[in-house]
Amino acid sequence: MSVIIPLKEIEVDNFKEFCILFNIKTKKNAGNDGTDEELIIEELEKNKNENWIVNYIYNSSIDGYFKLQLLK
Numbered sequence: 802m803s804v805i806i807p808l809k810e811i812e813v814d815n816f817k818e819f820c821i822l823f824n825i826k827t828k829k830n831a832g833n834d835g836t837d838e839e840l841i842i843e844e845l846e847k848n849k850n851e852n853w854i855v856n857y858i859y860n861s862s863i864d865g866y867f868k869l870q871l872l873k
Contacts, residue, residue, distance in 0.1 A: 819840075855869055
């Protein structure tokens with residue numbers, strides 16, 4: 802069995818928090834222009850040199866969050 806260890810791991814609650822963390826200037830809003838997940842993936846795909854995994858982690862005590870993992 803192989804284990805993949807990410808180079809970087811980040812947790813964000815939504816697209817707005819993601820944009821702040823990654824210093825992204827955009828006029829897109831989750832709900833109007835797509836879901837949080839779709840917009841996060843769209844922004845991450847702009848950098849072709851990085852491979853990211855995006856997972857939504859459901860937590861019943863909070864609404865949930867996105868775990869972003871950068872791979873080699």
